[in-house]
Amino acid sequence: MDNKKYYFNIIYGFLGLFFLFFFWFYIVEFKLVSIIFLPSPFGTFNSLNNGLIKGDLIKHAQSTLRLMILGWVFSSFIGVLIGSFIGIIKLVRDALNPILEFMRPLPASAIIPVAIAVFGLTPEMMVVVVAFGSLWPTLLATVHGFSSIEKRLVEVAIILQLSRLDFIVKIGLPNAIPDILVGMRLSLTVALILSVIVEMLAGQEGLGTSILLAGRSFHSDDMFASLIILSLIGLICNIALKLVERIFVKWNN
Amino acid sequence: MTIKYIKSIFVGSFIPVFSLILWELSLSSNASGYDSVAPPSAILSSLFSSILDFSIFILTFQTLYCVIVGLCIGGLFGLIFGILIGLIPVLSKLTIAPIEILRTLPSVSLIPLFLIAFGFGYSIEISIISFSTFWPMLILSQSAITNVDRQLVDVSRMLHLNFIQRIYKVFLPSITTRLIVALRLSTGIALIVAVTVEIVVNPQGLGYGLVISQQSLNPAKMLAYLLWLGLIGWILNLSLTKLEYTFSYYG
Amino acid sequence: MTDFVVFNKVYLNLSEQPILSNINFVLKKGSFTCLIGPSGSGKTSILRLASGLIKPNNGEILINGIVQNGPNKEVAIVFQDYSRALLPWRNAYGNVSLALESLGIPNKLRKDRILELLKLVGLENHFLKYPSELSGGMQQRLQIARCLAQEPKFLLMDEPFGALDAITRHTLQDEVIRLQSKLEMTILFITHDIDEALYLGDQVIVLSKYTATVDKIMPINLVKPRNQIITREDPKYLVLRRNLFQLL
Numbered sequence: 001m002d003n004k005k006y007y008f009n010i011i012y013g014f015l016g017l018f019f020l021f022f023f024w025f026y027i028v029e030f031k032l033v034s035i036i037f038l039p040s041p042f043g044t045f046n047s048l049n050n051g052l053i054k055g056d057l058i059k060h061a062q063s064t065l066r067l068m069i070l071g072w073v074f075s076s077f078i079g080v081l082i083g084s085f086i087g088i089i090k091l092v093r094d095a096l097n098p099i100l101e102f103m104r105p106l107p108a109s110a111i112i113p114v115a116i117a118v119f120g121l122t123p124e125m126m127v128v129v130v131a132f133g134s135l136w137p138t139l140l141a142t143v144h145g146f147s148s149i150e151k152r153l154v155e156v157a158i159i160l161q162l163s164r165l166d167f168i169v170k171i172g173l174p175n176a177i178p179d180i181l182v183g184m185r186l187s188l189t190v191a192l193i194l195s196v197i198v199e200m201l202a203g204q205e206g207l208g209t210s211i212l213l214a215g216r217s218f219h220s221d222d223m224f225a226s227l228i229i230l231s232l233i234g235l236i237c238n239i240a241l242k243l244v245e246r247i248f249v250k251w252n253n
Numbered sequence: 254m255t256i257k258y259i260k261s262i263f264v265g266s267f268i269p270v271f272s273l274i275l276w277e278l279s280l281s282s283n284a285s286g287y288d289s290v291a292p293p294s295a296i297l298s299s300l301f302s303s304i305l306d307f308s309i310f311i312l313t314f315q316t317l318y319c320v321i322v323g324l325c326i327g328g329l330f331g332l333i334f335g336i337l338i339g340l341i342p343v344l345s346k347l348t349i350a351p352i353e354i355l356r357t358l359p360s361v362s363l364i365p366l367f368l369i370a371f372g373f374g375y376s377i378e379i380s381i382i383s384f385s386t387f388w389p390m391l392i393l394s395q396s397a398i399t400n401v402d403r404q405l406v407d408v409s410r411m412l413h414l415n416f417i418q419r420i421y422k423v424f425l426p427s428i429t430t431r432l433i434v435a436l437r438l439s440t441g442i443a444l445i446v447a448v449t450v451e452i453v454v455n456p457q458g459l460g461y462g463l464v465i466s467q468q469s470l471n472p473a474k475m476l477a478y479l480l481w482l483g484l485i486g487w488i489l490n491l492s493l494t495k496l497e498y499t500f501s502y503y504g
Numbered sequence: 505m506t507d508f509v510v511f512n513k514v515y516l517n518l519s520e521q522p523i524l525s526n527i528n529f530v531l532k533k534g535s536f537t538c539l540i541g542p543s544g545s546g547k548t549s550i551l552r553l554a555s556g557l558i559k560p561n562n563g564e565i566l567i568n569g570i571v572q573n574g575p576n577k578e579v580a581i582v583f584q585d586y587s588r589a590l591l592p593w594r595n596a597y598g599n600v601s602l603a604l605e606s607l608g609i610p611n612k613l614r615k616d617r618i619l620e621l622l623k624l625v626g627l628e629n630h631f632l633k634y635p636s637e638l639s640g641g642m643q644q645r646l647q648i649a650r651c652l653a654q655e656p657k658f659l660l661m662d663e664p665f666g667a668l669d670a671i672t673r674h675t676l677q678d679e680v681i682r683l684q685s686k687l688e689m690t691i692l693f694i695t696h697d698i699d700e701a702l703y704l705g706d707q708v709i710v711l712s713k714y715t716a717t718v719d720k721i722m723p724i725n726l727v728k729p730r731n732q733i734i735t736r737e738d739p740k741y742l743v744l745r746r747n748l749f750q751l752l
Binding site for chain 1: 555556557575577579581588589592593594602603605636654
């Protein structure tokens with residue numbers, strides 16, 4: 001019974017995509033929107049094909065991916081390290097709380113001019129800027145994960161007289177992992193956005209720049225080809241991390 | 254109890270105050286001017302002068318105007334479509350694939366596209382904000398509808414209410430709280446997107462102010478704008494959270 | 505029978521408010537004592553004092569003749585909110601294992617002991633399941649198994665069956681009686697259910713809400729082993745029940 005529903009949903013999914021293409025095709029066909037602004041599906045497909053075969057698109061995509069993933073790995077590592085330290089020691093947490101709460105609502109993109117002022121915008125520094133901006137979701141989530149341990153479990157640990165290390169490894173860490181994974185997923189989204197922005201600002205090779213260049217020469221089909229690759233990257237990353245979450249947190253029904 | 258309270262205030266303010274003092278002392282010796290960072294005193298004085306000559310308010314108005322109009326457009330469309338999709342199960346199954354693909358597109362990457370269409374100014378920013386706020390409002394409105402308490406749905410059917418009555422008398426009141434949460438989250442997104450568009454390309458608003466002061470090597474002004482931006486974001490979040498509480502039925 | 509647990513002139517305050525005043529009672533070794541009283545009368549506080557999680561403002565608590573100074577591995581406590589006292593990321597086997605790990609028992613020796621304990625509470629077929637996959641009654645039994653893994657001399661139970669349905673409750677009551685006699689534990693059991701208190705206990709301690717003191721200590725000399733039907737029909741039971749009812 002469940003299987004049937006599953007296959008039906010897949011059919012619906014394809015149907016929905018088909019309708020989307022349909023709308024797209026019709027809007028262009030009936031010239032409802034200028035071709036400069038919205039290219040035809042075929043033009044886009046052509047450009048996509050060319051870009052992939054010639055390899056430009058692949059080079060740009062690789063560049064963006066490299067920047068995003070490097071920045072994300074750094075920010076995840078530092079975020080979890082510092083976050084766990086802050087989350088575990090109550091005194092540190094209370095002392096740093098005002099600063100954390102201040103940083104939380106700040107748009108990551110607003111940090112970019114500041115990061116550029118401090119670090120500069122050389123190719124090496126691009127990674128630092130992306131890492132710095134995407135640090136916060138992981139950091140805040142890690143702090144929350146380690147500090148939100150169920151009170152009863154703390155009492156159980158006291159009664160069993162668990163050592164400090166045992167408590168952190170057996171109770172603190174498993175409790176924090178779901179939060180950390182969610183934080184890392186958000187950080188990846190932020191890292192992608194920041195990579196695109198930084199590329200646009202610095203004029204370095206990458207999907208952000210290719211979109212910018214395509215825009216300047218009014219080649220909307222090239223632009224859309226890059227956009228499709230970009231959203232594919234975002235989609236794949238999101239799905240991949242959600243899968244990881246599912247595997248690691250199988251007890252969270 | 255009061256001793257605990259005082260102690261917690263002390264602990265909470267120790268590091269911020271200490272680091273502010275350290276920051277001030279380490280930089281104020283450089284009287285010739287600053288390139289990339291500035292001491293708190295310079296930041297505050299820059300902030301005050303921006304307030305006094307009204308310049309910061311103009312920039313704030315530009316940003317907030319785009320945020321509000323963009324939210325209205327994107328939010329309204331998102332709300333309507335979200336409710337429709339939530340009420341009609343077939344639609345939700347059909348649209349789930351296109352939505353998942355389209356919403357993952359970073360709004361930043363659309364900047365060049367809209368630049369072709371609109372050039373600099375209010376339109377480009379408002380349209381990108383509308384696009385960005387459409388998706389979260391759509392998804393959250395849809396889930397607000399589908400998460401309506403099953404019992405209310407059954408009650409409305411027993412009372413033989415027609416479609417419009419059902420929406421007006423049962424669904425809308427019960428989803429108000431969730432919609433306000435959606436509004437709060439979308440406002441946050443709208444602000445971020447607005448500032449981003451201004452940083453990357455649009456010569457107006459607080460984001461532009463940030464970039465210009467960074468490029469003209471005026472870190473005091475840049476950090477002042479950053480501080481102001483944080484304040485605005487905080488105020489917006491606070492007022493919407495208050496609104497959320499007044500409409501919440503759960504105390 | 506020796507005095508195993510002694511509460512001696514114990515006082516407990518919470519921010520100037522007296523929660524417990526001049527609490528005195530004695531639990532004999534191997535006895536089953538029920539603690540009953542209206543909400544807010546300090547029952548849970550007595551349990552937390554007995555476990556060493558909190559210290560009294562005045563007076564002393566003696567466990568096996570030694571003044572208590574903090575948590576003690578010989579004391580185990582079964583919490584009322586069982587789902588929050590289990591590790592959600594470990595299965596039943598892992599949850600029981602936690603107690604044995606804390607005792608420093610090496611991996612090889614743990615396996616048999618864990619399965620033995622799970623069998624004791626009737627969960628031997630579910631040892632791979634996570635708490636979220638277990639029913640309320642099963643989760644509570646798992647918590648009991650974990651507590652028994654400590655091999656406690658003194659078992660504290662805080663309204664352990666309060667959230668369960670009547671049938672499960674009766675089954676678990678008999679199971680606790682069986683476990684107590686098998687493992688020779690001293691038990692302090694909180695309940696708000698008069699019938700449960702009379703059924704399980706050798707003595708019932710009644711707490712008063714208004715004076716934060718012990719109202720009365722009632723010995724229960726009903727025939728053992730108890731039986732859900734026979735004991736509850738015993739005329740002595742009915743007399744005790746009436747007396748207890750009038751006290752509360």
